[in-house]
Amino acid sequence: MDTPVxxxxxxxxxxxxxxxxxxxxxxxxxxxxxGCRRRSVAGVRLLRAVEEMDLVxxxxxxxxxxxxxxxxxxxxxxxxxASPQLAPLCEVSMEADTYGSDHYPIITILGAQVCLxxxxxxxxxxxxxxxxxxxxxxxxxxxxxxxxxREDVLELYDSFVNDVLTEARDFLPEDKRFPRSIxxxxxxxxxx
Numbered sequence: 001m002d003t004p005v006x007x008x009x010x011x012x013x014x015x016x017x018x019x020x021x022x023x024x025x026x027x028x029x030x031x032x033x034x035g036c037r038r039r040s041v042a043g044v045r046l047l048r049a050v051e052e053m054d055l056v057x058x059x060x061x062x063x064x065x066x067x068x069x070x071x072x073x074x075x076x077x078x079x080x081x082a083s084p085q086l087a088p089l090c091e092v093s094m095e096a097d098t099y100g101s102d103h104y105p106i107i108t109i110l111g112a113q114v115c116l117x118x119x120x121x122x123x124x125x126x127x128x129x130x131x132x133x134x135x136x137x138x139x140x141x142x143x144x145x146x147x148x149x150r151e152d153v154l155e156l157y158d159s160f161v162n163d164v165l166t167e168a169r170d171f172l173p174e175d176k177r178f179p180r181s182i183x184x185x186x187x188x189x190x191x192x
Contacts, residue, residue, distance in 0.1 A: 008049030056087035
């Protein structure tokens with residue numbers, strides 16, 4: 001039986017109030033957004049909930065997490081999902097050895113250097129005037145950061161992320177906002 005989207009919404013909603021969280025697990029959900037070759041109903045539901053909550057899937061978008069007995073068959077069903085505030089501080093990699101399991105262990109390191117690359121590329125055409133207005137609004141919000149509490153770096157970062165998301169939502173039409181999820185790729189050597 002597939003997990004209903006309401007379960008994911010409820011779980012992520014409770015965690016979202018903490019602002020800084022990681023959730024890791026075997027979601028048994030397939031979707032091309034995190035590197036599966038097929039989509040399942042569970043994968044579509046999970047991705048919908050992730051996007052609705054502006055969460056980040058940290059898997060690299062293709063490294064297998066489940067070993068199948070068939071040659072060349074693999075799945076990516078073990079996921080690491082983070083709040084947008086914590087995601088840039090994380091690095092995720094898979095062990096090359098399953099240690100007797102049919103799942104590859106996932107290593108998650110907090111505080112590592114990461115390089116953000118979008119797995120999808122979406123372009124929104126803006127007029128010069130729209131681009132100038134968007135730039136102006138973001139610059140104004142960025143300048144206001146200097147008046148905030150500089151002692152709490154995480155609070156400043158949270159404010160910055162919130163300002164960018166708010167401005168993007170206010171500026172972009174509703175039909176141009178999706179997909180909101182981002183697949184992060186950490187700089188590391190991938191197992192063969």
